[in-house]
Amino acid sequence: MTGVPAGAAIEVVGLRKAFGDKVVLDGVDLQVAGGTIFALLGPNGAGKTTAVRILSTLIRADGGQAKVAGYDVGKEADDVRGAIGVTGQFSAVDDLLTGEENLELMADLNHLGRAEGRRRTAELLERFDLVEAGKKPASTYSGGMRRRLDLAMTLVGDPRVIFLDEPTTGLDPRSRRMMWETIRRLVAGGVTIFLTTQYLDEADELADRIAVLDHGKIVAAGTAEELKRGLPGGHVRLRFADLTQLSAATGVFHEATRDDDALTLEVPSDGGVRALRDILDQLDRAGVEVDDLSVHTPDLDDVFFALTGHPTAEQEAVR
Known part of the structure; x- marks a missing residue:
């Protein structure tokens, strides 16, 4: 792939995907530098989740090229899966298991030995402030605790790139702040975060770079300040x-x-x-x-509305 800067963790050129007659991604180009937070914004149905599913090898693209952690998502899917973690919109936590058991199950799926799996589980329970809750069934967890456990499960395999698909949807303000701090710590440790969100304050707070996706196309990209300054x-x-x-x-x-x-x-x-x-x-x-x-200067809500014609999640909530 030409024209991609050294150190890019995610490289996408001309990505296309359609479901029947509906074109969901229509020639998307993206570049995400390693060790940064990249936010993909867009209204419901814009194609954000489809992009994540392609880049995480869950579905195949109809056209274009994409590399994650240096691996081609179409030709080297197993290598991509070994380098990434994915936290979707809906928690992958098993309610019948305790937090500790959920993590140990992920350790088994990642082929960690018993001793290493226990060590990794204990480390992640402490890291995500879940030690006391670790012995309790996940069904008793609050929304914020479930999301922290879900992200901890993603980290069992020590991924280099993590896809977070609307990770704070439905969380209360305190839980959202805790998740933001967790994301910052991950990036400080060298992890690359690909974040999709409808919350503009989240992108403004976290992202090094932002792209706005609408009707399957990237309609703007840059830092938060660049996007704001570009609006009259x-x-x-x-x-x-x-x-x-x-x-x-x-x-x-x-x-x-x-x-x-x-x-x-x-x-x-x-x-x-x-x-x-x-x-x-x-x-x-x-x-x-x-x-x-x-x-x-205009805020990201103004940018979002000007580019997509849609109100943001926050704007919808106060209607």
Whole structure:
């Protein structure tokens, strides 16, 4: 595959998948650097879960190329499976078993010896704060505990790349925060995380890079800040000590929005360092004193809606 940076943990070019007449993925290109968190955003039905299922070898693509951890997902599926872990939207925890037994079962499936399986189980129970709950049936666990156990089970095989498909759906705020901290610790240890989510605050909080998938296509990609700055509506709000200074500034920025009561002027801007420097230079040349300034850029909710025409999960929840 050409044009892929060294150290890429996931490389996707022209990925296609259809179910009957419905095209779910329509030429998707993705690159995920090793040891980073990549978030794939999109409304329900956009193709996020299908992308994860292809990259984790659960289903085959109709076209395109994909490599995970350096292995071709179509030709080297067994090697891919040995390098990855997958936590889906729905927990893989067996309710009839205890937390400890769930982990020991995964150790057996990963062909770990009995002693190594017990050692790994004890280590993961402690790591995910499940030691006390380890002897209890998983059916008694809270939602947050189940998700932690589910992720711990994914880690039994010590994967290099982990796919997390909407891992915090349905969790309370405290459990979500705990899951975020767990994800950060994994990445600090060198693991690559491929995250799908409908929660924009989650992507904003965690992801090094973000791609937005809609109708089977990547419609935007970049860091959170790059995506926000690329959307119209950003501005710098300048506040002045008096109407004289405000009026003088209004003469400098003809497209700005003036508020006499608040003594403010809103100047359209992407909020970048260069734009801020230019605004201050213009004020300085005009001899205008600014009392205060603040940068206002669109948030990821605005980006998501502008790109897909769909409200985010949070926006839907408050309707």
